[in-house]
Amino acid sequence: xxxxxxxxxxxxxxRTKAAISELTSQLEAIKSGSAxxxxxxxxxxxxxxxxxxxxDAIAFLPGYDQRQVDKQLEGLESQLESLRTxxxxxxxxxxxxxxxxxAPPASTTPATASEQSTSAxxxxxxxxxxxxxxxxxxxxGHTNSYLTLSSLxxxxxxxxxxxxxxxxxxxxxxxxxxxxxIPHDVTFTALHARNISNTVLILPIxxxxxxxxxxxxxVIALGSRQFRMHTSSExxxxxxxxxxxxxxxxxxxxxxxxxxSLRRPxxxxxxxxxxxxxxxxxxxxxxxxxxxxxxxxxLPEEAAIRDDQWPxxxxxxxxxxxxxxxxxxx
Amino acid sequence: xxxxxxxxxxxxxEKEMRILFLGLDNAGKTTILKKLNGEDIMGIxxxxxxxIKTFVHGKYTLNIWDVGGQxxxxxxxxxxxxxxDALVWVVxxxxxxxxxxxxxxxxxxxxxxRLAGASLLIFANKQDIQGSMSSAEIRDALDLPSIKTHxxxxxxxxxxTGHNLIEGLDWVVGDVANRIYYSSTAEATDRWQSGGxxxxxxxxxxx
Numbered sequence: 001x002x003x004x005x006x007x008x009x010x011x012x013x014x015r016t017k018a019a020i021s022e023l024t025s026q027l028e029a030i031k032s033g034s035a036x037x038x039x040x041x042x043x044x045x046x047x048x049x050x051x052x053x054x055x056d057a058i059a060f061l062p063g064y065d066q067r068q069v070d071k072q073l074e075g076l077e078s079q080l081e082s083l084r085t086x087x088x089x090x091x092x093x094x095x096x097x098x099x100x101x102x103a104p105p106a107s108t109t110p111a112t113a114s115e116q117s118t119s120a121x122x123x124x125x126x127x128x129x130x131x132x133x134x135x136x137x138x139x140x141g142h143t144n145s146y147l148t149l150s151s152l153x154x155x156x157x158x159x160x161x162x163x164x165x166x167x168x169x170x171x172x173x174x175x176x177x178x179x180x181x182i183p184h185d186v187t188f189t190a191l192h193a194r195n196i197s198n199t200v201l202i203l204p205i206x207x208x209x210x211x212x213x214x215x216x217x218x219v220i221a222l223g224s225r226q227f228r229m230h231t232s233s234e235x236x237x238x239x240x241x242x243x244x245x246x247x248x249x250x251x252x253x254x255x256x257x258x259x260x261s262l263r264r265p266x267x268x269x270x271x272x273x274x275x276x277x278x279x280x281x282x283x284x285x286x287x288x289x290x291x292x293x294x295x296x297x298x299l300p301e302e303a304a305i306r307d308d309q310w311p312x313x314x315x316x317x318x319x320x321x322x323x324x325x326x327x328x329x330x
Numbered sequence: 331x332x333x334x335x336x337x338x339x340x341x342x343x344e345k346e347m348r349i350l351f352l353g354l355d356n357a358g359k360t361t362i363l364k365k366l367n368g369e370d371i372m373g374i375x376x377x378x379x380x381x382i383k384t385f386v387h388g389k390y391t392l393n394i395w396d397v398g399g400q401x402x403x404x405x406x407x408x409x410x411x412x413x414x415d416a417l418v419w420v421v422x423x424x425x426x427x428x429x430x431x432x433x434x435x436x437x438x439x440x441x442x443x444r445l446a447g448a449s450l451l452i453f454a455n456k457q458d459i460q461g462s463m464s465s466a467e468i469r470d471a472l473d474l475p476s477i478k479t480h481x482x483x484x485x486x487x488x489x490x491t492g493h494n495l496i497e498g499l500d501w502v503v504g505d506v507a508n509r510i511y512y513s514s515t516a517e518a519t520d521r522w523q524s525g526g527x528x529x530x531x532x533x534x535x536x537x
Binding site for chain 2: 048051053136137160161163165189190192194208209211213225226228230242243244246248249283284285289
């Protein structure tokens with residue numbers, strides 16, 4: 001090797017800079033003029049070449065230059081992509097995808113519009129008309145109710161997936177043995193929750209992961225191995241967790257530790273014996289910066305639900321309890 | 331052609347494969363990898379960014395890239411496509427509510443030029459949980475039979491118990507080896523008669 005890294009870098013940088021400005025002007029020309037698929041194709045090929053060259057250059061390129069070029073290339077690629085889609089509807093594959101989408105007409109719409117709970121109350125939004133919830137535990141489509149384990153759709157087994165969806169103005173209490181007739185050994189291994197509003201969810205410590213979508217003005221108490229909450233707002237989360245809870249596209253979320261009054265003596269559930277809870281190690285995927293996320297905070301002690309306030313008995317007045325406990329009262 | 335031959339020769343020397351693990355968040359990508367690597371799987375946090383694992387599997391070195399699946403991270407997946415030999419798509423078999431989302435993400439990946447030709451393994455994960463969809467149900471929900479552009483296979487598995495994880499890796503390695511290291515994969519093919527029709531590559535590799 002006769003050339004040093006520095007020389008290589010300089011050469012590469014000069015060459016790439018020229019190429020990028022050339023491509024930028026070509027893209028501009030295409031944008032202002034007529035976008036033929038030929039001209040776009042030409043730019044695409046050039047861009048792919050650049051990208052390849054850039055990848056090869058990573059070995060000797062300093063980090064700063066890498067990022068700069070990467071950013072520019074990405075910008076160009078996204079411009080090109082938008083031009084491409086604008087100019088010509090994609091050839092063969094686009095047709096295929098549309099066709100498959102059109103085939104089960106009922107499936108796509110509810111999946112994207114999960115807020116429309118009223119219309120999709122019965123079957124959860126899936127592309128699976130027949131096999132939906134054939135097994136696994138689920139509770140769905142209730143308002144103004146106090147729900148316990150006995151409200152579940154199917155008889156429970158020792159370990160199962162739990163799905164909770166489409167609830168409004170409810171109290172859900174799935175803590176075992178709070179009621180005389182509930183088997184003590186019920187355990188859940190995963191939780192999926194979607195589209196729940198104005199509801200208090202009191203759940204036990206589960207051994208798997210929890211995935212929640214579209215919660216609004218709720219209180220949830222839960223223990224899990226992983227916790228992910230998406231597109232939710234105004235939720236107070238009381239959680240026992242060993243990993244980092246994460247939120248994405250959320251706002252006004254408050255975190256507190258899982259209430260000790262809800263803990264049950266560990267049966268065969270290993271996770272209850274874990275040492276410490278990470279309830280404040282929240283990561284906000286919508287705010288990946290060094291600054292604190294504006295979307296969540298620690299729940300101040302004076303605002304937290306006291307141990308004796310949890311509505312563990314089904315004789316309570318649901319509306320009264322909700323207006324007292326929910327984050328946004330009234 | 332000349333370039334292809336050089337690339338092939340070069341890779342044959344290295345015996346390396348680059349495998350990309352993708353899938354929606356909560357699918358269990360990181361857990362699968364940790365389990366394969368014999369690490370503790372209890373305290374895994376959702377992946378912010380990516381992990382790289384390097385294993386030696388048989389006579390190949392696998393560089394496995396595990397990229398976070400949160401919605402905000404998905405736009406970054408494309409940064410990892412370059413030179414991918416195989417794509418492993420991990421599915422949370424209990425997540426009925428997002429199967430449509432899962433299908434759309436998978437099919438849009440398959441349109442990517444830079445993933446063209448990559449082998450595709452679908453892991454129907456979390457089979458240990460009662461109430462999970464079977465691999466046949468997931469095959470239909472994801473419309474896998476419509477995939478003609480990639481060699482694919484679906485395997486039910488469980489990251490918690492370890493069921494079928496090695497088998498999946500075996501298939502991926504065998505399938506990639508068949509394409510890239512065509513001349514040196516006798517035993518890999520023997521192991522995987524069932525892996526679907528493997529088209530012989532018509533580019534010969536000079537030793």
